[in-house]
Amino acid sequence: MKITTGHLAEKSGKWYAVINLYDADGKRHEKWRSLGLDAKKGTKTEANHRLNEVLEQYNLGDQYLHEGMSRADKERNRIADMRVEDYLAEWLESYKGNITKSTYTSYKRYMDVHMIPFFKKMKIKVKEITGDEINEYYAYLRAKGLKGTSCQRHHSLLHLAFKSAMKRRIIPTNPVDQADRPKSVQFIGNYYNAEEIKQLIDCTKDDPLHIVIVIAAYYGLRRSEVIGLKWSAVDFVGKTISIKHKVLQDEDGVAGYDVMxxxxxxxxxxxxxxxxxxxIAEREHQAEMKKAFGRGYCKKYEDYICVDAVGELIRPNYVSDHFPIVLRKNGLRKIRFHDLRHSCASLLLANGVQMKLIQEWLGHSDIGTTSNVYSHVDSESKKLSAEAIAKALSNESTAV
Known part of the structure; x- marks a missing residue:
């Protein structure tokens, strides 16, 4: 590092320290800094003393480095020196435009309820955090009663936040990579067999959720995907149905998104x-309701398939709340609405459909997700394996 030099200068009746600073290319520029002293007779000795103090500060390093930094470098240093809880809150606000409102609400809840209170007590800076502190956080979550799957969501959010810091060269590595990813117990979903699905569909013919249940059972769609289906997504000529829109609900109401x-x-x-x-039956029913209610029929959701008798969009939360009532009313075994998705997958597996095709049918991005969730119901492949080993050993025994 160059030794920082400077000299005294008088301007407007005041003493100034003129500091020689150098940029990354070695080009010198002067920085004028007031010494807070009037340029009167007998004050030059004191001014020189203050100049030397200023030069000493620069030559100690911190001030010199700060003055020579680019704007980006200063910003990186600012964030590196932030407390972790402050960084997480600031990062989430900056990332808000990249996610849906419901995802933002979930992330903010994770931070407000768990992350910020935990890291606030640690009093640790972004540049200081390691995998050890992250592991302590996971232990805290488990002590609070959170299950492995929930802890993994926190893991993913922290990884995303610190990945951003690493990408911006604020920290050299992602501390979450140094931590132990929380483990979860394999999820085994509840599901209906073919007879139970048929019974469910038959007994809900006069229920507001009938078309919702039919679509969910046959296609294994997520709740948001079913409610988001529009008539324009159904090609009655080409005989296809496209999943490309979803509807989510939060405290402010419902909103449709083309981002899946x-x-x-x-x-x-x-x-x-x-x-x-x-x-076709649903479309005819909606036409009848529109004619019956006249001006009282809601026109806002005309392109949506899943609407009630007066044309209002069926709310996602209503589906979750009303579904168990339907089951109790008809004496059916208790499952969640989302378990219709598992039921669809289990029926496909039981009928010999390959896991890769089921992945595409359900819209999973990774076949690992499909196999991890549904491998326990792959009864057909297990039967084939059992028959194969029995046949092989039977042949061996005969040979002996």
């Missing part, structure tokens, strides 16, 4: 004849 969960969530599937007939 992942790229694989966008998919076009064959229009199953049973579903086609149900859709």
């Amino acid at each position: 969960k992942t790229k694989s969530s966008y998919r076009t599937l064959p229009l199953i004849p049973v579903v086609e007939q149900a859709l």
Whole structure:
């Protein structure tokens, strides 16, 4: 590092320290700094003393480096020196435009309820955090009763936040990579067999959720995908149905999005004849309701398939709340609405459909997700394996 030099200068009746600074290319520029002293007779000795103090500060390093930094370098240093809880809050606000409102609400809840209170007590800076502190956070979550899957969501959010810091060269590595990813117990979803699905569909013919249940059962769509289906997504001529829009609900109401969960969530599937007939019947029913209610019929959601008798969009939360009532009323086994998705996958597996095709049908981005969630119901492949080993050993025994 160059030794910082300077000299005294008088301007407007005041003493100034004129500091020689150098940029990254070695080009010198002068920085004038007031010494807070009037340029009167007998004050030059004191001015020189103050100049030497200023030069000493620069030559100690911190001030010199700060003055010679670019704007980007100063910003990186500012963030590196931030407390972790402050960085997380600031990062989330800057990242807000990249995610849906519901995702932002979930992330903010994770931070406000757990992350910020935990790291605030640690009093640790962004540049100081390591995998050890991250592991302490996971232990704290488990002590609070959070299950492995929930802890993994926190892991993913922290990884995303510190990945941004690493990408901006604020920190050299991602501390979350140094931590132990929380483990979760394999999820085994509850599901209906074919007879139970048929019974459910038959007994809900006069229920507001009938078309919702039919679509969910046959296509295994997520709740947001079912409610987001529009008539324009159904090609009755080409016999296809496209999943490309979703509806989410939060404290402010419902909102539709053309941005799906992942790229694989966008998919076009064959229009199953049973579903086609149900859709035609639903369209005719909506036309009757529109005629019956006249001006009282809601026109706002005319392009949506899943609406109630007066044309209002069926709310996602209503689906979750009303579904168990339907089951109790008809004496059906208790499952969640989302378990219709698992039921669809289990029926496909039981009928010999390959896991890769089920992945595409459900819109999973990674086949690992499909196999991890549904491998326990892959009864057909297990039967084939059992038959194969029995046959092989039987042949061996005969040979002996």
